[in-house]
Amino acid sequence: MTSPMESIRDFQYWNLFWKLTQVEFKLRDQGSVLGFLWTLLQPVLMFLILYTLFIKWLGHSVGLYAAYLLIGLVVWNFFHKATNLGLLSFRRKSGLLKNYRFPREIIVFSSVAAVFLSSLLEMSILAIFLPFLGARIAWSWIAFPFLVVLLLMLTTGVSLFLSVLAAEYADMERIWDVLANALFYLTPIFYPLSVVTGWQQRLLLVNPLASLLVEARRCLIDGSFPDAAHAAMLTLLACGCLAGGVFFLRRNESAIVESAFI
Amino acid sequence: MPDSHLAIRAEGIGKRFLIGTKAERPTLLQSMRHWATGGQPQRELWALRDIDLELHRGEVLGVIGANGAGKSTLLMLIAKILMTSEGTLDVFGKVNPFFHLAAGLQPELTVSENISICAALLGISNRDLKQRLPAIIEFSGLEKYLFAKLGELSTGLAARVPFTTAIHADVDILLVDEMLSVGDIAFQDQCIKVFRKLIRQGKTLLIVSHNLNLIRRLCPTVLYLKGGKKALLGSYDEAVAQFTADMGVSAPASTSESSDQSIYELRDEVRETGGKILEAIKTLQQSREQSQNLMEEQSAAKRQPAAALVSLETESPGARPATDVVNAADKRARYAEAVRSWKSLLRYSGPVTFSDSFHSSIWVALAASMSPRHSNCLRAGDEVVTSAYNYPGVLAALRIQELVPVLADLNPRSFNLDVDLIERSLTPKTRAVLISHLAGTSAPMDKISAYCRDKKLVLIELNHYATGSFQGTALGSFGDIGACGLLHTIEDPPNWGIFLSRKAVLSDIPSLSEAPARRMAEVLGRVPSISLEGLESSLENCRRIEAATPAWRGLQADYSRFFSQFADHIRIPSSPGADVNKERFTIVLETQAPISAQRLTQHLKEAGFGCRPYLSGGLPYSAQEEANNRLVNSRLLLDRGLTFDLCEKPEEKERFFSTFSSLLHHNALS
Numbered sequence: 001m002t003s004p005m006e007s008i009r010d011f012q013y014w015n016l017f018w019k020l021t022q023v024e025f026k027l028r029d030q031g032s033v034l035g036f037l038w039t040l041l042q043p044v045l046m047f048l049i050l051y052t053l054f055i056k057w058l059g060h061s062v063g064l065y066a067a068y069l070l071i072g073l074v075v076w077n078f079f080h081k082a083t084n085l086g087l088l089s090f091r092r093k094s095g096l097l098k099n100y101r102f103p104r105e106i107i108v109f110s111s112v113a114a115v116f117l118s119s120l121l122e123m124s125i126l127a128i129f130l131p132f133l134g135a136r137i138a139w140s141w142i143a144f145p146f147l148v149v150l151l152l153m154l155t156t157g158v159s160l161f162l163s164v165l166a167a168e169y170a171d172m173e174r175i176w177d178v179l180a181n182a183l184f185y186l187t188p189i190f191y192p193l194s195v196v197t198g199w200q201q202r203l204l205l206v207n208p209l210a211s212l213l214v215e216a217r218r219c220l221i222d223g224s225f226p227d228a229a230h231a232a233m234l235t236l237l238a239c240g241c242l243a244g245g246v247f248f249l250r251r252n253e254s255a256i257v258e259s260a261f262i
Numbered sequence: 263m264p265d266s267h268l269a270i271r272a273e274g275i276g277k278r279f280l281i282g283t284k285a286e287r288p289t290l291l292q293s294m295r296h297w298a299t300g301g302q303p304q305r306e307l308w309a310l311r312d313i314d315l316e317l318h319r320g321e322v323l324g325v326i327g328a329n330g331a332g333k334s335t336l337l338m339l340i341a342k343i344l345m346t347s348e349g350t351l352d353v354f355g356k357v358n359p360f361f362h363l364a365a366g367l368q369p370e371l372t373v374s375e376n377i378s379i380c381a382a383l384l385g386i387s388n389r390d391l392k393q394r395l396p397a398i399i400e401f402s403g404l405e406k407y408l409f410a411k412l413g414e415l416s417t418g419l420a421a422r423v424p425f426t427t428a429i430h431a432d433v434d435i436l437l438v439d440e441m442l443s444v445g446d447i448a449f450q451d452q453c454i455k456v457f458r459k460l461i462r463q464g465k466t467l468l469i470v471s472h473n474l475n476l477i478r479r480l481c482p483t484v485l486y487l488k489g490g491k492k493a494l495l496g497s498y499d500e501a502v503a504q505f506t507a508d509m510g511v512s513a514p515a516s517t518s519e520s521s522d523q524s525i526y527e528l529r530d531e532v533r534e535t536g537g538k539i540l541e542a543i544k545t546l547q548q549s550r551e552q553s554q555n556l557m558e559e560q561s562a563a564k565r566q567p568a569a570a571l572v573s574l575e576t577e578s579p580g581a582r583p584a585t586d587v588v589n590a591a592d593k594r595a596r597y598a599e600a601v602r603s604w605k606s607l608l609r610y611s612g613p614v615t616f617s618d619s620f621h622s623s624i625w626v627a628l629a630a631s632m633s634p635r636h637s638n639c640l641r642a643g644d645e646v647v648t649s650a651y652n653y654p655g656v657l658a659a660l661r662i663q664e665l666v667p668v669l670a671d672l673n674p675r676s677f678n679l680d681v682d683l684i685e686r687s688l689t690p691k692t693r694a695v696l697i698s699h700l701a702g703t704s705a706p707m708d709k710i711s712a713y714c715r716d717k718k719l720v721l722i723e724l725n726h727y728a729t730g731s732f733q734g735t736a737l738g739s740f741g742d743i744g745a746c747g748l749l750h751t752i753e754d755p756p757n758w759g760i761f762l763s764r765k766a767v768l769s770d771i772p773s774l775s776e777a778p779a780r781r782m783a784e785v786l787g788r789v790p791s792i793s794l795e796g797l798e799s800s801l802e803n804c805r806r807i808e809a810a811t812p813a814w815r816g817l818q819a820d821y822s823r824f825f826s827q828f829a830d831h832i833r834i835p836s837s838p839g840a841d842v843n844k845e846r847f848t849i850v851l852e853t854q855a856p857i858s859a860q861r862l863t864q865h866l867k868e869a870g871f872g873c874r875p876y877l878s879g880g881l882p883y884s885a886q887e888e889a890n891n892r893l894v895n896s897r898l899l900l901d902r903g904l905t906f907d908l909c910e911k912p913e914e915k916e917r918f919f920s921t922f923s924s925l926l927h928h929n930a931l932s
Contacts, residue, residue, distance in 0.1 A: 019382040023368055095365030100383045101342050101357070171289040254345045258279060 024114030050190045067133040072189035078119035085111045086159025090167040094260035138223035153238035160245025167256045267318045269466040275349035276311035309335040320464040324481030331487040333470040337437045355434025369413030380427040402426040435466045600801045608736035618796040620747025623759030625659045627745040644693035650896040671893035676837035677701035694720035701835035702848030707732040707740040730842035738762040758796030817908040821847040831855035851902040856929040872907025
């Protein structure tokens with residue numbers, strides 16, 4: 001059995017991963033600019049609604065609320081879409097599982113990567129808009145890609161766990177619907193962390209997505225580099241999550257393939 | 263240290279599945295409840311167990327067995343798609359599963375994109391793909407469609423994408439699971455050629471198929487799996503003999519899947535249409551499904567008359583119950599009378615016996631030619647040359663016996679087969695010629711029977727005019743076995759049929775093996791057998807035909823004279839030496855005729871005359887439409903052959919002639 005590092009080096013699977021990613025991407029966004037614009041519609045609408053609803057209430061406590069909200073939405077949007085797509089990836093691709101032999105995690109990787117491609121575009125648009133929303137371009141922005149990589153690893157790890165569970169349990173999709181909904185409100189996407197204090201705030205920060213958002217805003221809006229301790233914690237967590245996900249998948253590989261035959 | 267030529271070594275491998283007893287895919291809640299309460303939500307199923315296998319490079323192994331015997335599981339284990347539950351399995355070399363290769367295809371993407379997806383799935387690197395792409399495109403013949411969306415292609419063309427890509431991947435071991443069931447017959451043939459080439463290159467091949475013909479063509483060694491266990495590993499003949507013997511006893515009533523592919527060895531010109539014919543037969547099968555239950559009862563009932571026949575023929579009633587004796591004696595008398603009457607009507611002296619319909623006769627005639635008691639019997643896989651147009655049921659019967667029909671065109675004068683046409687379709691595998699007398703006349707049986715004797719071909723003769731002769735010898739008696747009856751339409755009235763036989767093949771028929779008879783029954787709706795049920799009815803018809811023959815002869819001459827004046831527009835199928843007694847007259851409308859066959863039929867019907875396309879209605883005819891496209895004369899008979907009931911009353915006849923002339927003239931002028 002090959003380790004993930006070997007798989008990455010192994011050219012033929014890298015090729016397969018890229019092909020599957022392209023397929024996912026093309027089929028999701030129809031591979032066109034217009035198709036991509038449609039996928040932007042949802043976050044833009046969400047932004048407009050949340051902005052008009054909360055600007056009066058949160059406008060004073062949060063500097064540059066528009067930028068704050070936009071960063072939150074872009075990050076959340078990626079996590080949410082990628083986990084949703086990753087969750088069902090084994091069931092959608094059961095034909096591949098049954099008929100071809102390749103490292104199974106590639107299926108989840110390519111699902112997440114396809115969403116990541118469109119999120120990358122969203123992020124570049126975000127970067128273009130940020131100065132217009134009042135954020136100053138700063139050296140600290142170069143730390144943002146690092147956070148994006150952590151986000152990608154974290155999301156992939158979560159997707160791996162979810163996809164394995166979903167391959168075995170029919171109701172995983174519903175359960176994740178509910179959990180993701182809760183997570184949306186438990187992550188400081190449209191509200192500042194300061195709405196709660198003390199132990200409640202610390203509890204919120206247990207959610208790695210929350211601390212990742214805090215750090216992302218720190219470097220994009222406040223112009224300061226991420227907190228070293230937080231960043232180290234996050235890195236550890238993201239690596240652990242990804243490795244754990246791959247390990248979990250490998251442990252359950254035969255169950256996944258067998259479930260494809262049901 | 264494994265032997266360096268070893269490709270696959272399996273020692274006691276097994277695969278266990280956990281099958282949910284309730285829901286197929288459990289919910290988390292269910293699992294938690296079972297976990298909490300200690301309930302056993304699943305039960306074990308051993309799909310495969312105790313399999314030992316050793317395969318070297320360049321070897322080919324066929325795997326056969328009933329559905330659920332573990333064939334696919336074995337391949338999936340070797341492909342490492344599934345993991346073994348026990349035993350050790352070593353696979354040396356790169357394995358390429360040829361399963362449902364279409365699984366990775368994306369109908370919304372272009373052909374060329376799909377090729378690269380397939381290549382990636384098969385582990386071909388981008389660089390290698392670039393090198394091989396021209397070869398792949400050339401082989402697939404899809405260069406025109408490279409930028410078309412795959413979904414826009416026909417299924418058959420789309421199937422070429424993964425297959426072509428797959429055979430261009432480097433592999434040492436190929437695993438093929440029933441993949442030849444997709445794609446048309448030409449494509450399947452292409453596959454077989456490629457596999458042969460790969461075998462020559464020293465690749466190891468494992469093939470799972472229900473198509474015994476395919477297995478026979480490729481695999482000298484066959485593994486027969488039964489209920490997940492190895493039932494036999496041996497030569498093709500051994501394994502298939504045991505397999506078919508087992509299936510005969512316990513096989514579920516499923517024939518279509520396994521035998522659907524058996525016509526793939528058809529001539530080039532009809533290969534593509536073979537599939538369509540099969541489809542039609544399938545539909546026919548479905549429509550007959552309802553009668554299956556009935557058939558079960560009937561089959562029991564019918565074996566008795568067959569047994570009665572044996573005793574009648576051998577004149578030894580044996581130990582029969584006393585109550586049956588009177589009945590039997592009476593039947594014997596009727597039987598003798600029927601035999602006498604038919605022999606005198608046909609002016610024929612060989613053996614005669616009866617069945618309950620013309621179709622039954624066809625089926626039994628075929629089965630009889632396969633009876634192993636004859637030195638020259640037919641075997642599964644033999645080619646049978648026959649006409650593209652045939653009586654319904656003939657192709658299905660050939661298929662069920664695993665004979666391979668080779669469809670030949672018709673002679674443009676007689677609209678029947680002739681020696682030249684037969685010779686053109688001959689291959690080393692041809693073992694029989696099946697003649698259906700068509701178009702109101704007959705095939706030149708003198709030459710054909712001499713030819714068949716010369717080439718040691720079994721000759722089977724089907725004659726639906728019931729009576730007729732060629733150069734004074736009864737139609738149906740030229741062949742090794744002949745089936746006669748009256749067939750007006752595709753419907754098969756369970757009425758009567760007779761057999762004529764050159765050799766004493768008929769005595770074997772009551773011992774027809776159970777399995778093919780059952781399968782025949784699924785299509786025919788009853789078990790075809792020699793049966794005295796048609797006896798009375800055949801006697802009746804014998805007398806009717808005998809009485810009517812002089813009148814028919816006169817009318818035939820009149821009609822022939824009448825139609826011959828339209829020589830520009832009408833062809834009268836004729837074969838010198840043929841003399842057929844029939845109550846119909848058949849013509850073929852020339853393409854330059856001023857009125858279409860449909861309109862002519864319609865007008866004549868409106869005027870109250872019996873008129874129909876020669877190949878009226880019915881599935882097997884229309885399904886062969888495309889075959890007849892290539893086989894021009896068969897096509898002509900299909901499209902433009904018309905048959906008329908003879909009008910016996912002189913005034914009716916005159917009215918028919920004048921109506922017909924005016925229709926033709928009127929249309930010629932307008």
